[in-house]
Amino acid sequence: MNDALNDMNAESLKFFGKVNASISHELKNILAIISETAGFLNDLTELAKQGKELKLSLLENCSNSIAEEIQRGFTTIKQMNRFSHSVDVAVMDVDLLDILDLMIGLTGFLSFAGKVRIEDKDQKFETITTCPFLLQNLLYRILCFAYECAGPEGEIRLRLSPEKDKGILLRFINSGQMPVEKFPDEKIKQTADLLGVEFKKNNSFYELNMLIPYTCDKIKDVEKNQ
Amino acid sequence: MKILLVDDEQKFINMLAKRLALRGIEADTAYTGEEALKQAKNAVYDVAVLDIKMPGISGPQLKKKLFTLHPNLKFIFVTGHGAVEKSDEDGSEKDIYLSKPLDLDFLIETVQELIQTR
Known part of the structure; x- marks a missing residue:
């Protein structure tokens, strides 16, 4: 188990770096948007100084745009913070x-x-005892695979259902x-194995099913070694 | 002087186009590579300013397609990384990379220099 975890370290660092690069x-x-908008406001100010009429609607559009981008920035920083603390x-x-x-938000920064839509988002599930960072890594990779298959105009729906005493079927x-032959690749397989995640066979080329256990022995070992 | 701005960050290039227009520079906008190719079939541009990472066709892929349509077209890439200048694969032409947020005066200066070298 420890060897397997050590093998994961380099990959985990890469994942951490990749996510942080996409956030930056x-x-x-x-x-860039705030900077251009501020620049445009300066341009308008200069024109007004020269006696040109200043349209209030333009000022209003600029201030709304800046406010929207600040909100987008807050959301991004909040996601960055949640992600950073997942290794605590x-x-x-x-x-x-x-x-x-969180993973949908973070993968959303990728070009x-x-x-992605989570169906029945209001459902309540039992919590899972797991390694949050590794689970994030796994879900991030699977989402990336799914995006590449869906294409830029595609859509991915996520459906969750509880499996009694076992875990959550995602x-x-x-x-x-x-393409089933490309999934799961070695890295996904390795991470899934550490988390006790089991990929379920199905007959559709449009669907991937995985059972995320409420807990598993390997995770209990990690917990003991903490 | 006519510029084509291509970026999926719509507000960014819309604002950039407005600021360039105030300085007498005509700039069209396209939010995807596909849209840019359509526009380039119906207009002649001096310089294309391309975001590197876009959904669908990436900036470097778009450059190749636009270059086939307009061999005289010059390119500037916009990146989230530091400002650097890199050689093309064949070493014949240098691509200019500018970092976001852009310095508008530097962009205009770079566009003018590129046009002069044609």
């Missing part, structure tokens, strides 16, 4: 919907990300075909 890219985009504790009780929501239903 998102923040740069936000700042190796094993803990988590709400799968919370983790899915090839499509639309289904990725994709508008694009998902």
Whole structure:
């Protein structure tokens, strides 16, 4: 188990770096819009000084745009903060919907990300005892795979259902075909194995099913070694 | 001087186009590579300013397609990383990379320099 965990360290660091790079890219985009809007306001001010009429609607549009981007920035920073703190504790009780929501947000910064919708978002599930960081890594990779299959205009629906005493069945239903021969790749398989996640066979090229256990022996070992 | 701005960050290029217009520079906008190709079939541009990472066709892929349509077209890439200048794969032409947020005066200066080198 420890060897397997050590093998995961390099991959985990890569994942952490990749997510942080995509967050910084998102923040740069936000700042670029605010910077151009501020520049445009300066342009309008200069024109007004020269006696040109200043349209109030333009000022209103600019201030609304800046406010929207600041809100986008706050949301991004909140996601960054949640993600950063996911390494604080190796094993803990988590709400799968919370983790899915965060991973959908973070993968949304990727240029090839499509639309994702969680069906029946108001459902309540038992918490899962797991390694939140590794579970995030797994879900992030699977979402990336699903986006690539769906294409930029595609849509992925996520359906969750409890399996008594076992865990939560998570289904990725994709508008694009998902080639079974490419899934799961070695990295996904390795992470899933550590988390006790089991991929369920189904007959559809448009669907991936996985059972996320409420807990598993390997995770209990990690918890003991904390 | 006519510029094509391509970026999926719509507000960013819309605002950039307005600021360029105030300086007498005509700039069209496209939010995807596909849209940019359609526009480039019906208009002649001096410089294309391309975001590197976009859904569908990426900036470098779009450059190749636009270059086939308009061999005289010059390119500037906009990136979330630091401002650098990199050589093209064949070493014949240098691509200009500018970092977001953009310095408008530097962008205009770069566009003018590119046009002069044609």
